[in-house]
Amino acid sequence: MSNPNVSIITTDVDFPMQKKVDLMIGSDSLSLLNEWLLKQPCDAVFVLVDSNTKEHCLPLLLRMIPSFSESVTVIEIPNGEQSKSFETVMIVSRKLLEKCASRHALLLNLGGGVLTDLGGFVASIYKRGIGFVQIPTTLLAQVDASVGGKTGIDFEHVKNTIGTFAVPNAVFIDTRFLETLSDRELKSGFAEMVKHGLILDDAFYNELKMITPSQVTPKVIEHSVKLKNLIVSQDPRETGKERKALNFGHTIGHAIESMFMETWCPLLHGEAVVAGMICESYLSHRHSGLSKNELDDIRTFLTSRYDMALYDLSVLNEENDNYVLHFIRNDKKSKGGSISFSLINRIGKFVTDCVCSDVSVKESLDFLRKKVIKRW
Numbered sequence: 001m002s003n004p005n006v007s008i009i010t011t012d013v014d015f016p017m018q019k020k021v022d023l024m025i026g027s028d029s030l031s032l033l034n035e036w037l038l039k040q041p042c043d044a045v046f047v048l049v050d051s052n053t054k055e056h057c058l059p060l061l062l063r064m065i066p067s068f069s070e071s072v073t074v075i076e077i078p079n080g081e082q083s084k085s086f087e088t089v090m091i092v093s094r095k096l097l098e099k100c101a102s103r104h105a106l107l108l109n110l111g112g113g114v115l116t117d118l119g120g121f122v123a124s125i126y127k128r129g130i131g132f133v134q135i136p137t138t139l140l141a142q143v144d145a146s147v148g149g150k151t152g153i154d155f156e157h158v159k160n161t162i163g164t165f166a167v168p169n170a171v172f173i174d175t176r177f178l179e180t181l182s183d184r185e186l187k188s189g190f191a192e193m194v195k196h197g198l199i200l201d202d203a204f205y206n207e208l209k210m211i212t213p214s215q216v217t218p219k220v221i222e223h224s225v226k227l228k229n230l231i232v233s234q235d236p237r238e239t240g241k242e243r244k245a246l247n248f249g250h251t252i253g254h255a256i257e258s259m260f261m262e263t264w265c266p267l268l269h270g271e272a273v274v275a276g277m278i279c280e281s282y283l284s285h286r287h288s289g290l291s292k293n294e295l296d297d298i299r300t301f302l303t304s305r306y307d308m309a310l311y312d313l314s315v316l317n318e319e320n321d322n323y324v325l326h327f328i329r330n331d332k333k334s335k336g337g338s339i340s341f342s343l344i345n346r347i348g349k350f351v352t353d354c355v356c357s358d359v360s361v362k363e364s365l366d367f368l369r370k371k372v373i374k375r376w
C-alpha cells in the first residue's frame, strides 16, 4: 500500500498484546482503505456515524470502499457530547446484536472525538472486543482523540469516567473531511495542537502562532500526531509519568467542561481546554518555574484566538469554585485525595505529578476571571 500523499507511522503497542497500529495521514489517506479492508479477516463491516458525519462524510467513505459499499451496515447515533453515554452504548450494542455481529465484525468509527471515543468503547466491550478502525473527521479527533487508544463515555457529568484503553486496528486520517467543519470546531481542535506544542515542542507552538486553524496543512497535522504518538508509545496506559503530560490543561479544563454541560450553551472540549491551559499555565508559573514572560505569552496568544465573550461565563463565578473543585477531585490523576497536575516549566517542557492545593486552584480560577474573562 503506498501513496505519495500519505505518510504511515507505525506504533508498537504492548497491551493487551503486542500490536502494531498503522496511522495513515494525508489529503487522501482513504484511498488506502479499500485495499486495507480486503486484507482483514473480518466477516462484516459496520460504519458508525452521527447525524453530521452521515451527511458530510459517509458519501466519501462509501465511494472509497467500492468492494464494501453495498454490504456495510450503517449505525447512526445523535451528534454531540451527550452521546458519550450508556444510552448510546446500548443503542449501538443493540444494533450490532440485531445484525448478529460476530466477534469477527469490524467497526469503522466515522466522526469526531465523541464518536471515536464512544465507538472505540463499544468495540472494546462488545462480545469482549471486536476490531475497530478510527476514521476521524474533526481536527480535534485527527490530531488527538483517534490516536493513543483512550476510549470512553461520561458519567454524572464527569468526563470519560467509564472507559478502556483499546487499540484500533488502524487509523485513517483524511484531511478532506475538514472542509465541511465549522470555524468553531476547527478552533477547538487547534487547542489540542497548541497543547502538544506547549508540552513538547516550543518551535511547533511558535509555528502555530503564525497560522490560523483553517491554514493547518496535512503536514502540520502529521507533526501534531507524531508528538502525541511519541508520548503514547512511551507510556501507552498512563502508568508512568509521560502520558500524563497529554493532560495539560485538562484537570481544570475537564471540570470547566463539566460545569458547562447543563447550561444553555455548553463549551466545546477544546474551548474548555483553552480555559484549563490558561489556569494551569498560571499554576505552572506559581509552582513549576514557568516564567512570567512565558505565562503572558500563552495568555495573550490564547485570548487573542478564543473569544470567550461569546459564551455565558457566569457559571465560573467565584461562588461556584467548590463545584469546580468537586469535579477536579474526580480527575484520573488524583491519588490519595490529592489533586495532581501536569504542568510545564517552560514552553515545550512538561512536568507531571505536581500537587497543588485548593487555594492555588482557586487562585488560578481568579487569574482566569481577572486577567482573561474580563478581557474576553
Ligand SMILES: NC(=O)c1ccc[n+]([C@@H]2O[C@H](COP(=O)([O-])OP(=O)(O)OC[C@H]3O[C@@H](n4cnc5c(N)ncnc54)[C@H](O)[C@@H]3O)[C@@H](O)[C@H]2O)c1
Binding pocket: 050, 051, 052, 053, 056, 057, 079, 080, 081, 084, 111, 112, 113, 114, 115, 117, 137, 138, 139, 140, 141, 144, 145, 146, 147, 148, 149, 150, 151, 159, 160, 177, 178, 179, 180, 181, 182, 185, 188, 189, 192, 268, 269, 270
Ligand atoms: N480519546 C482521546 O484521546 C481524546 C482526546 C481528545 C478529546 N477527546 C474527546 O473528544 C470529544 C470532542 O471531539 P470533537 O471535538 O471531535 O467533537 P465531536 O465529535 O462532537 O464533533 C464535533 C461536531 O462536528 C460534527 N462533525 C464531525 N465531523 C464533521 C465534518 N467533517 N463536517 C461537519 N461536521 C462534522 C459532529 O457531528 C459534531 O457535531 C470530547 O468528548 C473529548 O473528551 C478524546
Ligand SMILES: O=C(O)C(=O)C[C@@H](O)[C@H](O)[C@H](O)COP(=O)(O)O
Binding pocket: 144, 147, 148, 150, 159, 160, 192, 243, 246, 247, 250, 332
Ligand atoms: O490521550 C491522552 O492521554 C490525553 O490526555 C488527551 C486528552 O486531550 C483527551 O482529552 C483525553 O481524553 C483525556 O483523558 P482523561 O484520561 O483525562 O479522561
Ligand SMILES: [Zn+2]
Binding pocket: 144, 192, 250, 269, 273
Ligand atoms: Zn483533550
